[in-house]
Amino acid sequence: MSERKLRVGVIGCGIGIFHIEGLQQNPRAEIVAIAGLDTDRCVSLQTRFDVPRRYGDYRELLAADDIDAVTVAVPNFLHSEVAIAALEAGKHVLVEKPLAQSSAEGERMVETANRLGLQLGIIFNRRGRHDVQIVHNEMERGAFGRIYHAKAWWMRRSGIPGMGTWFTRKAESGGGPLIDLGVHVLDIALWIMGNPTAVSVSAAAYNELGTRGKGEWFNTRLRTGKTDAPYGVEDFATALIRFADGATLQLDTSWAGYTRHSDEFGASFMGDNGGAEIDVRDYAETGTLRLFGDVDGMPSVTTPMLIERHGHGYIISNFVDAILDGRPVSPSGSEGLDRVRLIESIYRSAELGREVQIGGLPV
Numbered sequence: 001m002s003e004r005k006l007r008v009g010v011i012g013c014g015i016g017i018f019h020i021e022g023l024q025q026n027p028r029a030e031i032v033a034i035a036g037l038d039t040d041r042c043v044s045l046q047t048r049f050d051v052p053r054r055y056g057d058y059r060e061l062l063a064a065d066d067i068d069a070v071t072v073a074v075p076n077f078l079h080s081e082v083a084i085a086a087l088e089a090g091k092h093v094l095v096e097k098p099l100a101q102s103s104a105e106g107e108r109m110v111e112t113a114n115r116l117g118l119q120l121g122i123i124f125n126r127r128g129r130h131d132v133q134i135v136h137n138e139m140e141r142g143a144f145g146r147i148y149h150a151k152a153w154w155m156r157r158s159g160i161p162g163m164g165t166w167f168t169r170k171a172e173s174g175g176g177p178l179i180d181l182g183v184h185v186l187d188i189a190l191w192i193m194g195n196p197t198a199v200s201v202s203a204a205a206y207n208e209l210g211t212r213g214k215g216e217w218f219n220t221r222l223r224t225g226k227t228d229a230p231y232g233v234e235d236f237a238t239a240l241i242r243f244a245d246g247a248t249l250q251l252d253t254s255w256a257g258y259t260r261h262s263d264e265f266g267a268s269f270m271g272d273n274g275g276a277e278i279d280v281r282d283y284a285e286t287g288t289l290r291l292f293g294d295v296d297g298m299p300s301v302t303t304p305m306l307i308e309r310h311g312h313g314y315i316i317s318n319f320v321d322a323i324l325d326g327r328p329v330s331p332s333g334s335e336g337l338d339r340v341r342l343i344e345s346i347y348r349s350a351e352l353g354r355e356v357q358i359g360g361l362p363v
């Protein structure tokens, strides 16, 4: 194992705080600098975590030749620009979800990393959850048999993350809850299903509350936006995805809607030999997993005991180790691109109001 530390810069001072916390969990990582345009937030991060250097624009950080890798936590429309510039500056990159706003941007990111022989990873931090890890391990040991149907959902009762900020402008976010929250649970479902090849999708998207100024996030994570600003993305999307092996996935995702709970996400899996359900209310980390099987011919439900994990820490620490040990980063930029392609097809189906084919098949 290499004794050298990976010298890392963090770009973005919002959720970038989780990047710093995550990096601090791995003694093989050294946080060299942060960058962000919102000086107050960045100064407070620098002070709190004792980060040696702070920059404004990300290009200043990329010019530093003592930085091996960067983590990227900027608005979605900047992911590809920042990631490609970082790769071209010779740095490995770990980018927040979604990989990019569009598959064209994502393809350029993956192509640049491959061409330059650098690592591109994506932060699907929910993969670090203990319940998700258990279900993935159970799948790998064959406990479910063949998974033929899954459901994935992330539903918020009133959780639009900042009216009038980049989140609600399509050109800067790429979309609403589907690309923001749906991408997490879509990734969980696809990863546990063994990354099957999608062949078609039938979807619908709605914009019922956001355009009327309803459904803004009201808790402490509220961002300050202009509440009278135009709301340009969906507030609910639903999709049925078919895979080449015959399996199906139902995906529901909302930022705002008259539903039963303030914030719930999860995924359930039906296999021909067993099943599982992860059901997370208000970001709970324990009491969220049920495994379905048979005991002595009788239907059984098992509820494993779970431990809490720092999801970003899990992904970021793996990224650091993978680079220092010369292993491929997981989750990879290519997996991020696969999710963006699927999300794009979901939006396309919703726009056309009919099923669309995927993967080069005739539309």
Ligand SMILES: NC(=O)c1ccc[n+]([C@@H]2O[C@H](COP(=O)([O-])OP(=O)(O)OC[C@H]3O[C@@H](n4cnc5c(N)ncnc54)[C@H](O)[C@@H]3O)[C@@H](O)[C@H]2O)c1
Residues within 6 Å of the ligand: 011, 012, 013, 014, 015, 016, 035, 036, 037, 038, 041, 056, 057, 058, 059, 072, 073, 074, 075, 076, 078, 096, 097, 098, 123, 125, 180
């Ligand atoms: N994985 C998760 O659970 C999770 C949670 C929240 C957000 N995110 C993702 O993280 C990303 C950022 O979201 P956020 O909520 O932190 O957004 P935010 O708007 O709160 O923060 C964005 C940051 O980017 C910085 N920035 C913008 N342009 C820059 C530039 N040219 N140079 C340097 N810094 C620049 C801003 O100054 C700010 O610090 C988004 O892609 C979002 O999808 C992920």
